[in-house]
Structures are given as C-alpha cells and as structure tokens.
Amino acid sequence: MTPLNETHNPQLTSWVASANLPGCDFPLQNLPFGVFRRADSAQAFRGGVAIGDQILDLGAAFAAGAFSGAAALAAHACCAPTLNTFMALGAPAWSALRLALSRALREGSPLQAALQPCLLPQAQAEYAVPAQIGDYTDFYTSVHHATNVGKLFRPDNPLMPNYKWLPIGYHGRASSIGISGQTFHRPVSQTLKPGAAAPTVGPSQRMDYELELGVYMGPGNALGEPIAIDHAEQHVFGLCLFNDWSARDIQGWEYQPLGPFLSKNFASTVSPWVVTLEALAPHRLAWTRPADDPQPLPYLDSPALRQEGAIDIELEVFIQSAAMRAQGLAPHRLSRSNFKHAYWSVSQMVAHHTVNGCNLQPGDLLGSGTQSGPALEEAGALIELTVGGTQPLTLPGGETRTFLADGDTITFRGASVTPGAARVGFGEVVGTLLPARTPL
Numbered sequence: 001m002t003p004l005n006e007t008h009n010p011q012l013t014s015w016v017a018s019a020n021l022p023g024c025d026f027p028l029q030n031l032p033f034g035v036f037r038r039a040d041s042a043q044a045f046r047g048g049v050a051i052g053d054q055i056l057d058l059g060a061a062f063a064a065g066a067f068s069g070a071a072a073l074a075a076h077a078c079c080a081p082t083l084n085t086f087m088a089l090g091a092p093a094w095s096a097l098r099l100a101l102s103r104a105l106r107e108g109s110p111l112q113a114a115l116q117p118c119l120l121p122q123a124q125a126e127y128a129v130p131a132q133i134g135d136y137t138d139f140y141t142s143v144h145h146a147t148n149v150g151k152l153f154r155p156d157n158p159l160m161p162n163y164k165w166l167p168i169g170y171h172g173r174a175s176s177i178g179i180s181g182q183t184f185h186r187p188v189s190q191t192l193k194p195g196a197a198a199p200t201v202g203p204s205q206r207m208d209y210e211l212e213l214g215v216y217m218g219p220g221n222a223l224g225e226p227i228a229i230d231h232a233e234q235h236v237f238g239l240c241l242f243n244d245w246s247a248r249d250i251q252g253w254e255y256q257p258l259g260p261f262l263s264k265n266f267a268s269t270v271s272p273w274v275v276t277l278e279a280l281a282p283h284r285l286a287w288t289r290p291a292d293d294p295q296p297l298p299y300l301d302s303p304a305l306r307q308e309g310a311i312d313i314e315l316e317v318f319i320q321s322a323a324m325r326a327q328g329l330a331p332h333r334l335s336r337s338n339f340k341h342a343y344w345s346v347s348q349m350v351a352h353h354t355v356n357g358c359n360l361q362p363g364d365l366l367g368s369g370t371q372s373g374p375a376l377e378e379a380g381a382l383i384e385l386t387v388g389g390t391q392p393l394t395l396p397g398g399e400t401r402t403f404l405a406d407g408d409t410i411t412f413r414g415a416s417v418t419p420g421a422a423r424v425g426f427g428e429v430v431g432t433l434l435p436a437r438t439p440l
Contacts, residue, residue, distance in 0.1 A: 002091075002233070002281040007031075007102040010422045014105045015112045016119070018052030025415060025425020026050040029282075031101050032238070032273035032426075033083060039126040047078030047086065050273050050427070051105055053122050060118040061104075066111050071100035082132045083274070087218045087237045088362035094218070094237065095278055127181075127272035130240075131216055131363030133174040137353060138212075138244060138264070138367035140168040143343040145372035145380060152388040153252060164294050167344040167352045172244075172367065173265035180429045184245070184267035186406060186436040191249040203436035204247035204263075206389065207404040211317050211380030211412055213339055214242035214270050215346055215366040224357040230302050232350035233277055235360065239313075239346075241271035241412045241429040244367055248383050248403065268367075271412075271429035277346075282421035284308035287345050299355055300348050309347055313339040313426075315371055315414045317380065321399055322407030329396050331411055335385060337371050337378040406435040 007029065013020045014028040026032065032050050037043040048055040059079040061067070067075045074097035077086040086093070104111040140146055143163070150158030162168065178184075186207060190199040218237040221227050227235055244264065251263035287309030289295060315338060318331035344352075349366055370380040379385045382403055386393060389402035404410070410433075414426035 002278045004281055005099070007099055007278070008282050008421070010420065012102070013107045014051060015107050015109060016052045016054055016105060018054065019105075021052070024052060024423065025427050026052055026273070027422050028102060028105055029422035030275065030279050030424045031098055032275045032279065033078070033086070033130065034272045034274060035082060035128045035130045036120070036125045036272070038120060039124055045081040045128045047080070047083055048120075049101055050122065054119040055122055055125055056101070056105070056115065057118045057120060061115055064114045064118060066104055066115060067097070067100050070096035081128070082363065083130050084132050084363040087131060087216060090219045091234050094276060098276065098278060127179050129177060129179050129270060130272070130274050131365070133177055133363055133365045134361050136172040136174040136177060136365045136367070137169045138172045138369060139344065139349050140369040141342040141344040141349065142370055142372045142380070144341065144374055144378070145370040145384065148372065148379065148384045149381075152383065164343075165297070166300075167349050169349070169353070170259045172268070174365070176265055177268045177270060177365065180269060180271050180431070182267060182269045183432045183434055185434045187247050187250065187262065187266040188436055188438065189247070189250045189262040190253055192253045199253060204250050205403070206248035206383075207433055208246045208248050208382045209317065209404070209410045210244040210246055210370040211315055211335070211337060211372075212242040212244050212370060213313065213368040213414070214240040215349065215368065216240065216274055217360045217364040217366070218362055220361040220364070221354055221359055223359040226299075226357060227350055227354040227360075229300060229347050229351040230304050232347035235350060236277055236346060238274040238276040239280070239426070240274050241414050241426050242367055243269040243410060243412055243429055243431055244370075245269070245431070246381070267431070269429055269431040270365075271427055273427050275424060275426055279424050280311055280416055283312045283416035283418045283424060285310040285312050285340055296348070300351055305345060305347060309345040310340050310342070311346070311416070312418060313414055313416050315339065315380070315412065318411040318413070319395065319401070320409045320411070321395060321397075321405060323399060324395065324397055325409075327397055331409070332396050334393065335377055335379055337373045337380050339368070339371055341373045341378075342368065342371065404433050406433055408433050
C-alpha cells in the first residue's frame with residue numbers, strides 16, 4: 001500500500017486560491033489526472049491535473065520548464081490525447097510527477113508566475129475518456145447489492161454459493177463507455193413480460209443506474225503471469241466514478257446462463273478525473289471479512305490487505321427529471337453509500353483477474369459493481385431502492401419513480417473525508433436517458 005509522504009500534509013495550501021476553499025474536491029493533496037481541451041475548440045485533447053476550480057495543462061507546464069528528471073518524463077507522457085502512456089510508466093513515475101506538481105502549486109512556489117498562464121478554468125473545458133480502454137471487466141463486489149438483487153431474481157437462492165469465495169466479474173463492452181455528460185437512447189431488445197409465453201421486442205421499461213467506481217490499470221502483466229495480491233496496487237493507476245447503466249427487464253430475460261449482454265453494453269459513463277491511489281493513502285481502512293464467512297483463499301489474502309485494503313469513499317446519487325429542470329428544481333439525492341462496504345477489494349479484483357494468467361494492459365478498466373451499503377437507503381440502484389419497482393419513490397414536484405423515465409439525469413458524486421486528512425474528491429459523473437431511437 002502507498003505510504004504517506006509530504007504531498008499528504010493537510011496543512012499545505014496552494015497559490016490557486018479555489019483549491020483552499022472548504023469542501024473543495026480538488027485541493028493540493030488530491031491532484032487527479034484527466035484529459036481535456038478548451039470547450040468548443042478544435043484543440044487536441046491533452047493531459048491535465050485538477051487544482052481547485054482550474055486545470056493545469058501539463059503539456060504547457062512541461063514546455064514552461066516546470067519539471068525535471070522523472071517528473072519531466074512523466075509530464076511529457078501526459079501531452080498525448082490519452083493517458084495510456086503515462087499509466088504504463090508505473091507508480092514511481094506517477095509519484096515523481098505528483099510530488100513535482102505538489103511543490104510547484106504550493107503557496108510561495110517560485111514557479112507560480114510560469115504556471116499561471118498554464119491554467120484553464122474547469123468551466124471552460126470539455127473532457128474525453130482519460131484512456132483508450134482496451135478491455136473492461138465489471139465486478140460484483142458489494143454483498144449487499146448482490147443479496148438484494150438476488151432476492152428479486154432468485155427469491156429462494158439470492159446469493160450464489162461462489163460469491164463469498166471469489167470476486168465475480170464479466171467482460172463488458174469498452175466501446176460504449178463515454179465521458180460525463182453522456183446522453184444515450186433507451187435501449188431496445190427482447191424482454192419477457194410476466195406471465196407471457198413468448199418474448200417481445202421493444203424499449204426497456206425498467207431502466208436503472210448503477211453506482212460504481214472505475215479502476216484504471218497502469219502497467220500490465222505478461223500473458224500467463226499472475227499479479228500477486230501484495231503487488232496488485234502497483235498496477236493500479238487510480239479510481240474514478242462510474243455509472244454502469246442497466247436495463248433490468250432485458251437483463252432478467254437474457255442473463256442466464258452467460259450473464260449480462262444487451263442489458264449492459266449500450267452505455268456506461270465515467271467521470272473526467274482519475275484519483276490516484278497515492279492521493280487516497282490517508283483514507284485507507286482495515287479490510288475485514290465476517291468471521292463466520294469463508295475466509296479468502298491464500299492468493300486473495302495478505303496481512304497488508306487486512307491492515308489497509310479498504311478505502312473510505314463516500315458516494316452519492318442524485319436525480320433531476322426533465323420536469324424538475326423545467327421548474328428550476330435542484331437535483332434530488334436518492335441515496336448515499338460508501339466503498340468501504342465492498343466485500344472484495346481493489347487488490348483482490350486484480351489478483352483474481354490475473355490468477356489464470358490473463359494479461360491486463362495500461363488503460364484497462366475494472367468496474368467495482370454497484371456499491372450498496374447495509375441499509376436500504378444506502379442502495380446504489382433503483383431496483384433496490386424501489387424493491388424491484390414495487391415501492392415507488394416520490395421526487396420534488398410530486399413525480400414518482402420506480403425506474404428511470406426519459407429525460408432523467410443521474411449524477412454521482414464521491415469524496416474521501418477523514419478526520420485529520422485533506423478531503424479528496426472525485427468530482428461528479430453525469431448522464432441523461434433519452435427516448436428510444438426507434439420504436440419497435
């Protein structure tokens with residue numbers, strides 16, 4: 001796990017004044033990476049770092065001579081339209097650039113005058129998916145979500161017997177992953193209505209979101225060479241917010257025997273900023289497993305995992321309907337959860353994914369699966385909050401929801417908030433459901 005260093009000092013302040021404001025997601029102790037350009041321009045996308053309400057253009061900072069040594073090599077890698085090359089450099093390079101950025105952006109830095117012209121307000125930027133995602137695997141790490149959904153699909157057998165022995169996952173579709181602000185049409189496929197003898201084709205009527213974290217891979221592993229659990233996080237570049245939209249009625253008809261297909265591959269949305277594991281070091285927690293549950297097999301267990309394998313990340317879900325927007329009503333919070341409740345950790349996902357020799361590559365994305373807490377109000381999907389659509393939710397303005405309606409916008413927010421440490425935020429990820437493109 002990443003040790004604490006001078007970049008984590010909660011007393012540090014930045015000459016970028018907005019980074020010092022209470023509740024800021026992107027203080028000097030965070031420094032997440034993303035890919036951006038000036039909005040409505042023909043500029044090439046390039047790497048940047050969020051600081052307060054600004055973006056530091058890493059290419060411009062490199063050209064200004066702000067970096068040297070390993071940090072300069074790392075910053076140069078960020079000049080590309082994706083972060084894959086930077087991700088491939090590994091933890092020493094990431095840490096060197098993070099340290100150089102921390103020093104350059106601190107109050108009193110001699111580089112302030114040179115770097116001031118390298119800033120762009122985030123409000124004036126547009127973003128792209130930070131990496132060229134070669135492969136995407138979605139896991140199922142919340143035992144609370146797995147149990148709640150299992151009760152709806154399999155009342156007599158909600159939690160499959162393998163769940164507590166291994167991190168369940170399936171291979172998803174990378175091409176339909178989009179950046180925050182993504183809009184997409186209600187998917188069309190086969191569904192089997194209750195009591196029907198045959199399926200019909202039409203738009204999904206049970207559209208849902210899934211509150212997840214995304215895990216971007218850094219250096220990969222050679223085909224046939226597993227990644228040991230205590231080395232797993234050296235292969236993880238960072239985390240983002242992730243909405244893996246789901247069509248529950250399509251899912252219910254297709255998911256046996258091979259798992260999700262058209263119910264998941266039409267759209268998934270990532271947040272612009274990738275928070276490094278180094279930034280999250282002050283927010284680590286002991287990873288625990290109930291004593292009466294099966295304990296992990298040796299390749300999924302270690303003293304380091306037990307000591308600090310979990311991460312405290314508060315997660316929130318908000319909805320704003322088309323009617324709410326028209327009335328000027330703010331987004332309404334539906335639920336609040338925390339990644340610390342995950343049954344399987346980031347390192348366990350990586351170790352299990354590669355135990356058979358599967359080769360991961362820089363920029364590959366792992367989804368955590370829906371993050372639900374032990375209480376109903378901590379559920380990370382509507383299918384749980386509405387108990388399979390049987391208990392509608394009431395929104396401001398009087399509308400009700402069991403599943404998503406056309407025009408609904410869903411926003412996730414996330415932050416690590418630990419006493420004695422600086423807040424590390426993830427920003428937000430936003431997506432909007434549009435009507436089905438072609439009625440069938």
